[in-house]
Amino acid sequence: MYAGLAPDFGRYVIEYPFGDIYARPGLDLRTRLLTAVAALAAVGDSEVPLGNHIRYALNVGCTRDEIVETIMQTSVYAGFPRAVKGLAVAEKVLAERSGGQ
Amino acid sequence: MYAGLAPDFGRYVIEYPFGDIYARPGLDLRTRLLTAVAALAAVGDSEVPLGNHIRYALNVGCTRDEIVETIMQTSVYAGFPRAVKGLAVAEKVLAERSGGQ
Amino acid sequence: MYAGLAPDFGRYVIEYPFGDIYARPGLDLRTRLLTAVAALAAVGDSEVPLGNHIRYALNVGCTRDEIVETIMQTSVYAGFPRAVKGLAVAEKVLAERSGGQ
Amino acid sequence: MYAGLAPDFGRYVIEYPFGDIYARPGLDLRTRLLTAVAALAAVGDSEVPLGNHIRYALNVGCTRDEIVETIMQTSVYAGFPRAVKGLAVAEKVLAERSGGQ
Amino acid sequence: MYAGLAPDFGRYVIEYPFGDIYARPGLDLRTRLLTAVAALAAVGDSEVPLGNHIRYALNVGCTRDEIVETIMQTSVYAGFPRAVKGLAVAEKVLAERSGGQ
Amino acid sequence: MYAGLAPDFGRYVIEYPFGDIYARPGLDLRTRLLTAVAALAAVGDSEVPLGNHIRYALNVGCTRDEIVETIMQTSVYAGFPRAVKGLAVAEKVLAERSGGQ
Numbered sequence: 001m002y003a004g005l006a007p008d009f010g011r012y013v014i015e016y017p018f019g020d021i022y023a024r025p026g027l028d029l030r031t032r033l034l035t036a037v038a039a040l041a042a043v044g045d046s047e048v049p050l051g052n053h054i055r056y057a058l059n060v061g062c063t064r065d066e067i068v069e070t071i072m073q074t075s076v077y078a079g080f081p082r083a084v085k086g087l088a089v090a091e092k093v094l095a096e097r098s099g100g101q
Numbered sequence: 102m103y104a105g106l107a108p109d110f111g112r113y114v115i116e117y118p119f120g121d122i123y124a125r126p127g128l129d130l131r132t133r134l135l136t137a138v139a140a141l142a143a144v145g146d147s148e149v150p151l152g153n154h155i156r157y158a159l160n161v162g163c164t165r166d167e168i169v170e171t172i173m174q175t176s177v178y179a180g181f182p183r184a185v186k187g188l189a190v191a192e193k194v195l196a197e198r199s200g201g202q
Numbered sequence: 203m204y205a206g207l208a209p210d211f212g213r214y215v216i217e218y219p220f221g222d223i224y225a226r227p228g229l230d231l232r233t234r235l236l237t238a239v240a241a242l243a244a245v246g247d248s249e250v251p252l253g254n255h256i257r258y259a260l261n262v263g264c265t266r267d268e269i270v271e272t273i274m275q276t277s278v279y280a281g282f283p284r285a286v287k288g289l290a291v292a293e294k295v296l297a298e299r300s301g302g303q
Numbered sequence: 304m305y306a307g308l309a310p311d312f313g314r315y316v317i318e319y320p321f322g323d324i325y326a327r328p329g330l331d332l333r334t335r336l337l338t339a340v341a342a343l344a345a346v347g348d349s350e351v352p353l354g355n356h357i358r359y360a361l362n363v364g365c366t367r368d369e370i371v372e373t374i375m376q377t378s379v380y381a382g383f384p385r386a387v388k389g390l391a392v393a394e395k396v397l398a399e400r401s402g403g404q
Numbered sequence: 405m406y407a408g409l410a411p412d413f414g415r416y417v418i419e420y421p422f423g424d425i426y427a428r429p430g431l432d433l434r435t436r437l438l439t440a441v442a443a444l445a446a447v448g449d450s451e452v453p454l455g456n457h458i459r460y461a462l463n464v465g466c467t468r469d470e471i472v473e474t475i476m477q478t479s480v481y482a483g484f485p486r487a488v489k490g491l492a493v494a495e496k497v498l499a500e501r502s503g504g505q
Numbered sequence: 506m507y508a509g510l511a512p513d514f515g516r517y518v519i520e521y522p523f524g525d526i527y528a529r530p531g532l533d534l535r536t537r538l539l540t541a542v543a544a545l546a547a548v549g550d551s552e553v554p555l556g557n558h559i560r561y562a563l564n565v566g567c568t569r570d571e572i573v574e575t576i577m578q579t580s581v582y583a584g585f586p587r588a589v590k591g592l593a594v595a596e597k598v599l600a601e602r603s604g605g606q
Contacts, residue, residue: 017177026166035139039178042140046485065127076118077140079382081248117218147384179483182551219379228368237341241380244342267329278320279342281584283450349586421581430570439543443582446544469531480522481544
């Protein structure tokens, strides 16, 4: 997306989150990704980033159950509508993965 | 708080979150609490619940670093102001705990 | 949706909101549904739940005017964009109903 | 507040919400105020306006139960932390009123 | 949209924002529109109003760079997902305009 | 704050926002700060960062009127309660400055 419109943003979106934050010790990568999924589902209006982070979480070995549980729990902290919305995103991403087998 | 005003709410706030959600398998308790901290910091306007969940997280063995990293990461997903606010809550709770030694 | 992905969530989404909260005395069902519509429109990112609650509100006898007034009022408390978004959801749901006559 | 800083805003905050919206037929005043309380509790970061609207709701005859039920219900649509926060505001306002007897 | 459903709302959405607020001195129109774009991108769930305000901003002479910079900056104050979402809206609107040449 | 708890965060909060974003051409510094004030007021739960950015805005030559107008406008995009909250922050910061004369 950013190629024409905002080429530097394509770099920022990598550099600070992944270069600085994700490279830090103190939180293992699986837990980082589950807490990221939790934050994105709670914020609620971020289907594309939430879908991407579910994919990253699967890639580093988070289980399907861990991801679903993390998003269901959003119902407590940010209300049922955001949990419903997050589960809809998870359903699509998890279907892609199963479909690929 | 709820004793006089809304006595049943005191039960609901335990029953659904802790009776139903926290009792589920699929996510270990330490990860549940870190993802809860992530969701609360992202939602942002929840100092009391965030403080309580940081205490619960410490009680089940999450490290101070894991909690701080989880909240710092909020800067990526919900902006710097919410990370700053969450870290201020963490600072108070962690100071209570250190002060008790 | 939840059948495969999160079967228990399909139960939670009924049990706490409808089993516990909606069954309570103290607020008549029409007012419960209008206040639910108000909350969903204010939260803003919940088209599917907002649409469903508009349907429930119509089913228990709320008028089309009451629903539209409730959503218009969101402009005061959560800004014009959320009122606009909520009215777009209402327009679809009300058109379905009229179309059925 | 607005006297020195933003004198016209003091007029706007009355004119559009109360002059235009609250004067409309289609929703009785008690229901308007309960839906306003619902929207303010859902938005969550509005202690002063929420407190004021609870006072207005009491003034037009809403019961203490109706107000408490409306705010408890926020737990479903915007999560438990916002319901907790709203109930804390209600508790203060309702205590003022009882104290005055 | 409002013609059938909520005809007065079509007037309110003009009167208060444009009749009252935009007519005020103290902030030139270009800056008003850039700050409106900033607020809409930060609120995040308002694709239609954000798109419209980007068009208005272009109409009063804001540059493409000013608009893109304003939205990129949302990453700092409301997180990367909202900046990403805002840039996607900007991309569509700016493409329409370029396509018209 | 971050000295003991999260020393690197003190660096991040400067580096990305000010090192990367604020250093960019395409938006003059006065407009950058007014759009930052707009975003912070719209996000709503960020008294400390909003206060700081009002101070920075004054430091680079934004007028008191420009700041007040920017925050008043939040009423349109994020509702009256956030405008009220933002004006309360502005009032404190502007009083400090006047008091210093």
